[in-house]
Amino acid sequence: MNDPFVCARCAAKGPTCCELTPGCEEVCFPVSEYERERILECALDLGGFVLQPNTALFIENLLRLFPDQRRAVKELFPPGGAHYRLAVDESGKCLFLGEQGCLIPQDFRPYYCRLFPFWTTEGGRINVLEIATCLAQLENKSPGKLLKALDVSQVKVRDLHARLRRAWGFDPQSK
Numbered sequence: 001m002n003d004p005f006v007c008a009r010c011a012a013k014g015p016t017c018c019e020l021t022p023g024c025e026e027v028c029f030p031v032s033e034y035e036r037e038r039i040l041e042c043a044l045d046l047g048g049f050v051l052q053p054n055t056a057l058f059i060e061n062l063l064r065l066f067p068d069q070r071r072a073v074k075e076l077f078p079p080g081g082a083h084y085r086l087a088v089d090e091s092g093k094c095l096f097l098g099e100q101g102c103l104i105p106q107d108f109r110p111y112y113c114r115l116f117p118f119w120t121t122e123g124g125r126i127n128v129l130e131i132a133t134c135l136a137q138l139e140n141k142s143p144g145k146l147l148k149a150l151d152v153s154q155v156k157v158r159d160l161h162a163r164l165r166r167a168w169g170f171d172p173q174s175k
């Protein structure tokens with residue numbers, strides 16, 4: 001069942017997907033130059049980005065997201081290089097998180113944020129990126145129910161995932 005208030009209820013309860021565990025910043029997803037420019041177009045700087053080294057842990061995490069893209073990950077995020085990520089405060093909250101939720105208009109948010117908690121794998125199969133604090137996941141145990149609760153279609157997930165892949169430099173089609 002569609003549940004338009006699940007994210008608001010989640011935010012009222014505790015940490016959401018807009019917060020990192022302090023100390024885990026290096027595994028935050030990357031924000032591509034294209035996505036960053038789009039956010040800056042909204043006149044939203046807020047010191048919201050950090051240049052983050054491509055550490056071994058970051059690359060390992062990226063390989064978990066793109067297990068079939070080992071060579072591309074190595075080329076796009078080489079060890080010794082760096083990428084932008086969202087900046088967070090000392091408690092792990094994204095600097096774009098306001099009192100009423102994200103300050104960035106929906107269509108300009110990083111693709112990862114717009115996709116979360118969904119992901120796609122080979123052949124476009126839709127997966128759920130599990131986090132223990134996601135109320136929508138706790139209340140909807142199957143991907144189908146979760147899609148309904150968050151009012152997202154499979155077509156939309158696949159489209160956003162292709163856009164994310166293109167923005168991050170990967171082939172937009174998952175194999």
Ligand code: SF4
Pocket residue numbers: 017018019086094095096097098101102103104109110113
């Ligand atoms: S950019 Fe917006 S949606 Fe993404 S983590 Fe920050 S506050 Fe949340």
Ligand code: SF4
Pocket residue numbers: 006007008010011015016017018116117133134135136137
């Ligand atoms: S997607 Fe999940 S973790 Fe993020 S705000 Fe909604 S219910 Fe919470």
